[in-house]
Amino acid sequence: MNPKLEDIARAMGVSTATVSxxxxxxxxxxxxxxxxxxxxxxxxxxxxxxxARALRTGRSGVIGLVLPDIANPLFPALAQSxxxxxxxxxxxxxxxxxxxxxxxxxxxxxxxxxxGADGLVVVPxxxxxxxxLGVPVAMIDAASTPGNTICADHRQGGALIVEHLRxxxxxxxxxxxxxxxxxxxxxxxxxxxxxxxxDMTGRVLWLEDAPLxxxxxxxxxxxxxxxxxxxxxxxxxxxxxxxxGLRVPRDIAVTGFDNHAFSALVAPGLTTVAQDxxxxxxxxxxxxxxxxxxxxxxPPRTVPVELLVxxxxxxxxxxxxxTCP
Amino acid sequence: MNPKLEDIARAMGVSTATVSxxxxxxxxxxxxxxxxxxxxxxxxxxxxxxxARALRTGRSGVIGLVLPDIANPLFPALAQSxxxxxxxxxxxxxxxxxxxxxxxxxxxxxxxxxxGADGLVVVPxxxxxxxxLGVPVAMIDAASTPGNTICADHRQGGALIVEHLRxxxxxxxxxxxxxxxxxxxxxxxxxxxxxxxxDMTGRVLWLEDAPLxxxxxxxxxxxxxxxxxxxxxxxxxxxxxxxxGLRVPRDIAVTGFDNHAFSALVAPGLTTVAQDxxxxxxxxxxxxxxxxxxxxxxPPRTVPVELLVxxxxxxxxxxxxxTCP
DNA sequence: TCGCTTCGATTAAACGATTAACCAACTTGA
DNA sequence: TCAAGTTGGTTAATCGTTTAATCGAAGCGA
Numbered sequence: 001m002n003p004k005l006e007d008i009a010r011a012m013g014v015s016t017a018t019v020s021x022x023x024x025x026x027x028x029x030x031x032x033x034x035x036x037x038x039x040x041x042x043x044x045x046x047x048x049x050x051x052a053r054a055l056r057t058g059r060s061g062v063i064g065l066v067l068p069d070i071a072n073p074l075f076p077a078l079a080q081s082x083x084x085x086x087x088x089x090x091x092x093x094x095x096x097x098x099x100x101x102x103x104x105x106x107x108x109x110x111x112x113x114x115x116g117a118d119g120l121v122v123v124p125x126x127x128x129x130x131x132x133l134g135v136p137v138a139m140i141d142a143a144s145t146p147g148n149t150i151c152a153d154h155r156q157g158g159a160l161i162v163e164h165l166r167x168x169x170x171x172x173x174x175x176x177x178x179x180x181x182x183x184x185x186x187x188x189x190x191x192x193x194x195x196x197x198x199d200m201t202g203r204v205l206w207l208e209d210a211p212l213x214x215x216x217x218x219x220x221x222x223x224x225x226x227x228x229x230x231x232x233x234x235x236x237x238x239x240x241x242x243x244x245g246l247r248v249p250r251d252i253a254v255t256g257f258d259n260h261a262f263s264a265l266v267a268p269g270l271t272t273v274a275q276d277x278x279x280x281x282x283x284x285x286x287x288x289x290x291x292x293x294x295x296x297x298x299p300p301r302t303v304p305v306e307l308l309v310x311x312x313x314x315x316x317x318x319x320x321x322x323t324c325p
Numbered sequence: 326m327n328p329k330l331e332d333i334a335r336a337m338g339v340s341t342a343t344v345s346x347x348x349x350x351x352x353x354x355x356x357x358x359x360x361x362x363x364x365x366x367x368x369x370x371x372x373x374x375x376x377a378r379a380l381r382t383g384r385s386g387v388i389g390l391v392l393p394d395i396a397n398p399l400f401p402a403l404a405q406s407x408x409x410x411x412x413x414x415x416x417x418x419x420x421x422x423x424x425x426x427x428x429x430x431x432x433x434x435x436x437x438x439x440x441g442a443d444g445l446v447v448v449p450x451x452x453x454x455x456x457x458l459g460v461p462v463a464m465i466d467a468a469s470t471p472g473n474t475i476c477a478d479h480r481q482g483g484a485l486i487v488e489h490l491r492x493x494x495x496x497x498x499x500x501x502x503x504x505x506x507x508x509x510x511x512x513x514x515x516x517x518x519x520x521x522x523x524d525m526t527g528r529v530l531w532l533e534d535a536p537l538x539x540x541x542x543x544x545x546x547x548x549x550x551x552x553x554x555x556x557x558x559x560x561x562x563x564x565x566x567x568x569x570g571l572r573v574p575r576d577i578a579v580t581g582f583d584n585h586a587f588s589a590l591v592a593p594g595l596t597t598v599a600q601d602x603x604x605x606x607x608x609x610x611x612x613x614x615x616x617x618x619x620x621x622x623x624p625p626r627t628v629p630v631e632l633l634v635x636x637x638x639x640x641x642x643x644x645x646x647x648t649c650p
Numbered sequence: 651t652c653g654c655t656t657c658g659a660t661t662a663a664a665c666g667a668t669t670a671a672c673c674a675a676c677t678t679g680a
Numbered sequence: 681t682c683a684a685g686t687t688g689g690t691t692a693a694t695c696g697t698t699t700a701a702t703c704g705a706a707g708c709g710a
Contacts, residue, residue, distance in 0.1 A: 001459070004666055015690050020668060027669080028688055050441045051379040052666030055695045060376065062419070062440065070405040073398060073586055080395040083422050092440040094387070095420045097408050115387065115417040116375045134326070232590075239591040242567035261398055262587060265557075266564040329696055340660050345698060352699080353658055377696030380665045 003044040012040055023048075054116060062092040063288060064112030066105065066122045070097045073232060073260055075123065078140070081281035082121055089285070102128060109133055119288035121281075126181050136291030138284040142183035143302050150283040150301045152275035154184055158191020160273060160307040161227050161255050166197055168313055170225040170253060173202045174218065176237065177229040180206050185229040188257060192227060202227075212237065215244040215252075224252060225313075231256035231263050231272055238270065238312065254312040268311025279303045328369040337365055348373075379441060387417040388613060389437030391430065391447045395422045398557060398585050400448065403465070406606035407446055414610070427453060434458055444613035446606075451506050461616030463609040467508035468627050475608040475626045477600035479509055483516020485598060485632040486552050486580050491522055493638055495550040495578060498527045499543065501562065502554040505531050510554040513582060517552060527552075537562070540569040540577075549577060550638075556581035556588050556597055563595065563637065579637040593636025604628045 005016040012019070014033070021027030022037035023046075029037075054060040065082050067075045079095065086093045094117050098105030102125050109131070112120060119136040122128075130137060130147060138149040145151075165173060175192050177185045189204055196202050203223075205212070213221070226241075228234035234256030241248055248254055248268060256263060259274035280303050291297050330341040337344070339358070346352030347362035348371075354362075379385040390407050392400045404420065411418045419442050423430030427450050434456070437445060444461040447453075455462060455472060463474040470476075490498060500517050502510045514529055521527050528548075530537070538546070551566075553559035559581030566573055573579055573593060581588060584599035608626050616622050 005668095006666080016667080017669075017691080018689060021689090024668085028686095030688060033688080047439055049380070049666050050439065051376055051385065052695090053668075054376040055374070055380050055697090056666080056668045058695080065420075070408065071402045071586060073401070076398070076401040076404075077396045079401075079420070080422055080424070083395065083420060084424075087421075087436070092419050092437070093421075094417050095390075095404070095408060096412075096418075097405055099405070099409075111412070112417070114372055114375065235587060236590040236592065239564060239567065239593075242564065243573070243592040245572075247570075248568070261396060262560060265561040267561065267568040268564075330698095331696080341697080342661080342699075343659060346659090349698085353656095355658060358658085374696050377665090378698075380667090381696080381698045383665080 002049075003046045004049065005046075008037065008040055008044060008046060011044070012037060059118055059292075060116040061090065062094050062115075062117050063285070064094045064096060064109075064115075064117035064120045066096045066098055066108050066112065066120060066124075068097075068105075068123055068125050069099050070095070073262075074230070074258055077261070078123070078277050078281065081277040082285065084278070085281040085285045089289075091285075098125060106131060119292055121284045121288060126183070136288045136297070138287040140280060140284055142187045143300070144187055145183045148300055149287050149297070150280055150303065151184075152280060152305050153302045154187035154305075155191030155194070157257060157273035157275075157305040157307075158188045158193075159195035160305070161257075161271075162192045162195035162200070162202070164271070164307055164309065164313065165225050165227065165253065165255070166200060168253065171200050172222045173200065173225045173227055174223045175202050175204045175227050175229070176212065176233055177204065177206050178233060179208045188229045207233070212240070215241050215246050218252065219246075225255070226252060227255045229257055231258045231260035231270060234270055234272070234312075235260070235262060235266065238266065248312050249315055259308055263308075264310065271310045271313040272308050274306045274308050276303045276305065327374075328371045329374065330371075333362065333365055333369060333371060336369070337362060384443055384617075385441040386415065387419050387440075387442050388610070389419045389421060389434075389440075389442035389445045391421045391423055391433050391437065391445060391449075393422075393430075393448055393450050394424050395420070398587075399555070399583055402586070403448065403602050403606065406602040407610065409603070410606040410610045414614075416610075423450060431456060444617055446609045446613060451508070461613045461622070463612040465605060465609055467512045468625070469512055470508045473625055474612050474622070475605055475628065476509075477605060477630050478627045479512035479630075480516030480519070482582060482598035482600075482630040482632075483513045483518075484520035485630070486582075486596075487517045487520035487525070487527070489596070489632055489634065489638065490550050490552065490578065490580065491525060493550075493578065496525050497547045498525065498550045498552050499548045500527050500529045500552050500554070501537065501558055502529065502531050503558060504533045513554045532558070537565070540566050540571050543577065544571075550580070551577060552580045554582055556583045556585035556595060559595055559597070559637075560585070560587060560591065563591065574637050574640055584633055588633075589635065596635045596638040597633050599631045599633050601628050601630065 005019050009016045009019045019037055022029045022034045083093045094112055096108040096112050098108045105125050113133050113135055121138050123140050139147055140151055141148045142151055175189055177189055193202055234254055238254050256270050256272040259272045263270035263272050283301050287298050330344045334341040334344045344362055347354045347359045408418045419437055421433040421437050423433045430450050438458050438460055446463050448465050464472055465476055466473045467476055500514055502514055518527055551562055559579055563579050581595050581597040584597045588595035588597050605628050612623050
């Protein structure tokens with residue numbers, strides 16, 4: 001079907017080894033012959049067989065990506081960045097969903113290795129204990145997670161949020177998270193509480209423990225801002241407040257985390273913190289590749305985040321025009 | 326490292342061919358020996374090398390999935406279903422993002438084939454002309470797209486939406502789409518307009534041509550419902566209406582399409598149409614596998630959709646009960 | 651008993667690339 | 681001039697599996 005090394009070799013009257021060397025630039029081939037071989041290769045439309053190469057070298061050129069839940073709006077953006085980083089290096093991305101239990105995750109890891117992944121990039125489930133897999137692994141979670149490879153600076157993100165709210169005049173903040181078992185969320189909350197200035201008060205509410213108070217009770221308690229640990233939490237909050245007749249941000253401000261695709265589209269736009277996903281993906285991939293070359297795993301890294309200020313914390317003219325026609 | 330056929334063969338005093346036959350059940354091996362070989366294989370933790378198998382058989386056990394934009398909230402759910410369907414068959418999923426031009430898409434297709442994908446599942450960009458790739462391909466787009474393999478019944482979905490709105494008493498509907506160049510969206514709009522009863526009027530607005538009128542102008546024009554061709558459009562609309570002080574659905578109803586993860590979480594919940602993604606993924610994969618076995622490609626299929634009624638079209642909360650007893 | 655089929659297993663040839671080892675022909679230096 | 685190194689290539693083994701071809705032994709009908 002496709003031309004192979006042998007076809008080129010025969011056409012040029014040389015051995016397959018010479019062709020292989022010429023194309024890879026590894027052995028000793030005269031520059032002139034090298035060029036001619038390369039020309040012939042492109043002329044024939046030669047494409048090396050990844051299967052054969054993989055069998056011989058033990059490298060498949062594919063890395064596995066394991067996500068807790070592909071459908072969860074937080075991960076596709078990361079997957080996209082990982083795919084882009086891999087593509088830039090000529091690598092493929094085998095995807096797996098560890099939906100369900102940690103056991104399912106372990107299975108997924110095994111499966112990717114069996115399918116020939118050279119290394120793994122994993123966004124682990126909570127409390128994951130990595131089994132020995134025989135291939136390099138990079139973990140993307142939170143700085144406080146043992147074994148973490150690279151992640152966004154979630155604490156800094158929390159601090160940026162609180163600082164921004166302080167500058168906007170807020171003094172009493174309700175911090176809303178989903179689960180205190182999530183390292184990422186606890187890091188973000190820690191960043192927020194640490195950044196509270198002396199004249200500010202913040203209360204932390206975990207939704208898995210207690211529901212959100214009724215919107216008007218929030219106002220009665222003196223809260224002027226809701227700081228969620230995720231856009232996934234903030235967007236429903238925003239609509240809930242609006243549905244109750246409150247004006248955001250005039251009555252109460254809202255912030256999120258992660259800069260979900262919707263966050264820029266809703267009205268008012270959601271103030272949030274954006275991770276540098278391309279940098280994180282690059283870092284994770286670099287770690288895997290370094291380990292593949294028998295280098296020691298690079299030390300854990302933390303990537304700075306960026307505050308995105310939008311309408312839920314700043315009253316723009318437009319919003320006011322719309323609300324007061 | 327890992328045990329190979331030869332290791333088992335040596336341990337049992339037979340040839341590797343016999344071991345291969347015993348494990349695959351293909352050649353002629355006595356039942357007794359078969360059992361013993363299989364026991365020994367599991368005892369040693371034997372895992373066949375996919376690379377070697379792929380080289381010999383020409384099948385890698387991996388299928389490629391090409392999405393227009395991984396980060397677009399519509400596709401992760403589909404990716405998850407495809408991954409699940411593939412996993413159930415012991416297949417891997419190589420993912421690629423055709424972000425950018427149709428050329429980028431063509432590149433992505435080529436890349437997946439080179440990386441050894443046995444077949445491809447593609448959600449094509451608009452106006453895609455499939456190049457001959459040498460591997461089976463299944464396309465997931467719209468029933469009206471030439472070459473489409475399988476898709477949701479978008480027309481039916483449109484009809485369900487309009488019928489539901491009619492039963493709720495709506496007579497004047499604004500249908501809001503993004504781009505009239507999208508087959509999926511035009512199919513949905515067609516389903517809606519066809520389902521309009523004689524006493525109903527519907528106007529179609531493409532956001533790429535003209536912006537949404539100011540919320541209060543919509544009311545002034547007599548519209549009582551906004552039917553979007555996507556939750557991606559509907560959710561921003563919902564917040565825009567709420568931000569303008571309108572009550573949904575009391576002042577105006579809103580519907581979407583696709584049942585995005587957020588649609589159930591916002592307040593009020595978004596009435597929408599859910600595709601049977603698992604069925605679509607299964608169908609696409611089946612088509613690819615059938616073609617791989619040299620069967621003709623099965624005829625195009627259309628999968629029924631389901632209407633999900635939520636708060637944006639039904640007033641279920643107490644305040645509404647009070648006002649509309 | 652002779653031919654013929656069937657059973658159970660072996661042999662050996664692929665699949666397509668990489669790479670260590672080898673080799674002939676030239677350079678070079680002393 | 682001769683030993684030693686350099687240059688530019690070739691040979692052949694190897695990665696681990698599948699599978700067509702082969703083969704001895706056993707079973708069987710005539």
